[in-house]
Amino acid sequence: MSASGIGRYALPVGVVGIVLLLVVPLPPALLDGLIVLSIAISVLVLLTAMYVERPLDFSIFPALLLVITLFRLGLNVASTRLVLLDGYAGDVIGAFGEFVIGGSLVVGLVIFLILTVIQFAVITNGATRVAEVGARFTLDALPGKQMAIDADLNAGLIDEDTARTRRAEVTAEADFYGAMDGASKFVKGDAIAAIIITIINLLGGFGVGVAQKGMGWGDALSTYSLLTVGDGLVSQIPALLTSVATGLIVTRATSQGDMGSDAASQLLRSTRALTIGGAAIAGLAVVPGLPKLPFLLVGGAMLALAVRARRAGSDEDEPGDDLEPAPVDPTQQLVEDMSVDPLEVVLASDLVDLVDAGAGGDLLDRVRALRRKVALEIGLVLPPVRTRDSLDLPPGSYSVVVSGVEVGRGQAPAGKVLALGDMLDGLPGVTTVEPVFGLPGKWLPVEARHQAELAGATVVDRGSVLITHLGEVVRANASRLLSREDVKGLVESVRRQHPVVVEELVPSQLSLGEVQRVLRGLLDERVPVRDLVSIFEALSLRARVSSDVDGLVEAARAGLGPAVADAFTRDGVLRVLTLDPLLEHELAEHVRPGEDGPVVQLEPGTLGRVLDALTAAVQRVDALGVEYVLVCAPGLRSALRRLVQAAVPTLAVLSYTEAGQAPRVEAVGTVTNASAVAS
Structure with a gap:
């Protein structure tokens, strides 16, 4: 069975067992095993907290903290029952009590109180405060982080899936620190409960020994103080480990490595700090009255680490770094500068x-x-x-x-x-x-x-x-950014997937330069050139008739099909600016061949009126705040594009055939001879 399968059944059974600890007496041998298990779980939690790279990697920690705390309190209740009833709570508690007391009740109680103060006054209070601050700042920063993700998505820096993942991480982080704020209170309450239970065991055991078992004052105090200190110690050690793990989790900043790796790399990064610190520690050996050996050993170790870190840094340098650079040819340098x-x-x-x-x-x-x-x-x-x-x-x-x-x-x-x-x-x-x-x-x-x-x-x-x-x-x-080298790379990428298409076109029918002119013509009119296969297939058919660039561009547009209209379609609607039929007929009659393709040849006065009408129509439609294109007859499109480019360079011109392939077409204005009438 997998680890997740085991956890699915073991954890619920364990929680039910913890509840039974509070009411069902346990034999001392079973209590010994559960105490050892408690210590092992606490050690595992501490090591896991040290090796995670991000606090979210240990997201189960707040809930786990509650279960561990409840487990320790259940063991406290079970051990208290055995101590008061039998004066014996297993070998583990007795051994810990003998080890700490060492023959002196006063020493045992002092050590136990010191451990309690360390956990309660230092670690637990600090972890609780850090958890509160972390939760507050994380929740306050949540709206800003969400807006930053939306801004990156709108700017095209990330895609929708990445944005969804980052939003989930931000929400999980806020939930985690909010849960840690509450879970840290479990640790604080556990420390307080340990102190109260210890006092109850000490006073209650002394009273039971004297009043019920007829023990002398000295024997009762010795017996029950040993058991009380041992019980408190086996409870405080795992509680202390869990408190340290809590502090590590809530104070850990996100990094790219575990805590040990980060600590080693950051503490040993500065050779200057190691050198000065080692020299200072070693120098204390000359102070009269201080022992020389410990200071010399520690200072020497720091100086050795500094030397090792300096050598490791120099080994990363390229060989020959200390050599003078080779002289640069002045002509070559000028060419590079130009x-x-x-x-x-x-x-x-x-x-x-x-x-x-x-x-x-x-x-x-x-x-x-x-x-x-x-x-x-x-x-x-x-x-x-x-x-x-x-x-x-x-x-x-x-x-x-x-x-x-x-x-x-x-x-x-x-x-x-x-x-x-x-x-x-x-x-x-x-x-x-x-x-x-x-x-x-x-x-x-x-x-x-x-x-x-x-x-x-x-x-x-x-x-x-x-x-x-x-x-x-x-x-x-x-x-302008599409270079000949770029075209060659695009052709080679198509060749790998569709070799026949490329072999038929380049260089047998068209050169790379002619293909570049066609692609530039498409990009000039904001037509995407992603579908190179369709473009090349259309060019192959057109090139058999003529290699005229204007005709090749029109053939490529026809080969792209609905993709041309799709580039200007927004929300499933292609918004168009149309020509008055009389004006369109007049322009079509004046189309003449030119050196770079067909052009509209009109009298200067007529041309001025047409451009004024077009500019007025564009201004009228721009006020609507929508994106649109100008449409005309297919035979007029290329020549009209050259005419429009002089007055409105950003206005795209589509033929009726191209516009008709959009899902939905909506007319937003009309250009007439004298004025523009917005729809």
């Missing part, structure tokens, strides 16, 4: 804490999570994002650089959080505009976060502001 990183995040000097893990910065982790999110959303594997600081930036600011050119700048002042909402007038802070969506906001001191949340504002930390801005910049510049 190289341009595809994507950079430049921070002002006071924002370096965002990337310093020691100071709580998690920007690098967020960037890694963003790379994964972008890859899963649009199929682009971002190049490594270089993060550096610059003295040229104003304090509290950052910039996003793509291929050496700054494409975005924002603010993330140290010690501030960004509040977004309509009710910000009464909050202290500096008014600003959110860099991605253009929302009004305020940079507030961290201390005012709770006040802002109570006012109904959405509060965002600095890292989330920066990573959201970076994500939007990446999506807007996705085509």
